[in-house]
Amino acid sequence: MSHVVIVGGGFAGVWSAAAAARVRGSGDLRVTLIAPGADLVLRPRLYEPDPERAAVALKRFLGPIGVEHFRAAVQDIDVDAHRVIADGETIGYDRLVLAAGSRLVRPAIPGADRLFDVDTLDGARRLRGHLRGRDGYTAVVVGAGFAGLEVATELAGRGRVILVEQAGEVGPDLGPGPRPAIEVALDRLGVERRLGTTVTEVEENGAVLADGSSIPADAVIWTGGLRANPLTAQIPGDRDRLGRLIVDAHLRVDGDVFAAGDVAAARADEGRWTVQSCQHATPMGKTAGHNAAADLLGVPPVDFAPAPYVTDVDLGAAGAVYTRGWDRLIALTGPEGQWVKRWIMDVIHPPLDDAPTILAHAGVITTPVPF
Ligand SMILES: Cc1cc2nc3c(=O)[nH]c(=O)nc-3n(C[C@H](O)[C@H](O)[C@H](O)COP(=O)(O)OP(=O)(O)OC[C@H]3O[C@@H](n4cnc5c(N)ncnc54)[C@H](O)[C@@H]3O)c2cc1C
Incomplete structure (x- = not known):
């Protein structure tokens, strides 16, 4: 049986898994997600007072849609041999989706610990x-x-x-x-x-x-800056200054390897490059997962087509500033901006426990913004 392996259990990884499971339907295809933690961590919520609200149990998302979760960290990727090594286990793949995210760039200064x-x-x-x-x-x-x-x-x-x-x-x-x-x-x-x-x-x-x-x-x-996971260095291909792999419109790096989320740079709307954000990681994951499975099952691929770019910066008791477009022109501020922020925080929380709902969401690659 053909095997799609996804490395990473963030926004890009889980939505890759769901999109691959959706394309599979009742067909013959094994989908495995490798990530060390038990949870999808909604990183955009980590500045909030209660970080526990950012943790979503992966088993409630992956279990109902028949995706295996191998709890381990990948150390080696061999694209010629089509296999990864995770905590000593060798796992073969037919298509690989790298979705291992990003890490904070930490300074080398005294007392950094x-x-x-x-x-x-x-x-x-x-x-x-x-x-x-x-x-x-x-x-x-x-x-x-x-x-x-x-x-x-x-x-x-x-x-x-x-x-x-x-x-x-x-x-x-x-x-x-x-x-x-x-x-x-x-x-x-x-x-x-x-x-x-x-x-x-x-x-x-x-x-x-x-x-x-x-x-x-x-x-x-x-809060420095974010850099793509160092696993990207093990995949042959071009990289940008953040260490992200350059991917094509199908989110393919090359050959049988796809990349999505913070490890990848794709063309977004208006010809701009994607930014390291969940607003791009989610549709990238859905696109890459669909295409990885579609490649094996003879289904047509889809192009990456995200919604128009927006940002919403929460400013605590002073509300939020919501902007539209790549020039980030202010659309809403204060309580209205914060209303949109809350809407975004709800939307990024994936549906759980219910396979038809999860798979239906996986089929909607672009989530429109409310304003
Ligand atoms: C404080 C903060 C606020 C943010 N606010 C916003 C916001 O308001 N809006 C927005 O759009 N974006 C925001 N972002 C950015 C957003 O969180 C990221 O762009 C998004 O999480 C990227 O998703 P991802 O799936 O690519 O990677 P990640 O969320 O980083 O997930 C990576 C996954 O890969 C796994 N992994 C890592 N290494 C390995 C390995 N070796 N083997 C196997 N698995 C591995 C991890 O455990 C994790 O499951 C914010 C980020 C932070 C930190």
Whole structure:
């Protein structure tokens, strides 16, 4: 029996698995997802006060649709031999979907092991456990990008927050579109900014900045940037500056290997490259899973066609800023922006326990945005 193997149990991995299972129908095709954890982790929720809400049991999604979950981490991929090695087990495949996601780029600075993060479930649990019972805390958040802004504004409710950003403005990658609304929100919440500098050392009780000044703090939270999983280096192909494999419109890297989510760069709408986001990882997963199974079953492939690009940055008690298009023009702010954010957080939660519903969702590659 032919075998589709998916590496990774994030948005891209689970939706690859569901799309492959949908194409299989009642046909002969084995679908296996390899990931070490028991849960799909909804990483966009990890800045929230209760990180446990970000964990979704994989067995409730994969079990009903007949996808095997092999709980292990892949260490080796041999594309010539069509096999992967995961925790000592060799698993052969006919088509491989790499969906192993991304990792926070951590700095090589003294005291880096004292840094907190909201990149993984364990990281978010550690941060919340550390701050529990310390109302009135001081937190230094390093990086004023998407994740940094969300965690800084969330934490601002119960303590003093200092946002450190090496660029000269907040949200450097978000561009000028949403910046005025972000600045207003940061002012309203009293989030202090130290721009054009970075943290060069983390001490037991605070952070040292590039100019040698110190900020006493209960926690220093690093939000840096994301880089594609190092497994991408084992797949022959072109890569971008984030280490992502360049894929074609079917999300094929080459030969029998597909890639989806944060490990892959595909053309999105308006000819732009996809960004490392669940809004792209989900349709990428569905496309790659469909095409991997379709290749083996003689079914026509589908092209990757995501919905128009949007962003929604949660700004805590100051609402959220929702933007449309690649220039990120503001569409909604305040409570309206936050309403859309909540809608997004609901939509990214996959259906569970019910095979027809899961498979029906897998067949809808593009989820339209509400505004
Ligand atoms: C704090 C934060 C906020 C964010 N906010 C937003 C947002 O508002 N909107 C948005 O669109 N995006 C947001 N993102 C980005 C989004 O979470 C990612 O782009 C998305 O999770 C990528 O999905 P993925 O499936 O490619 O990878 P991941 O979610 O990273 O999943 C990777 C999977 O691969 C598994 N894996 C890793 N290594 C191996 C291995 N060696 N073998 C087997 N399995 C492996 C992991 O265990 C995991 O199951 C945010 C991210 C963070 C951290």
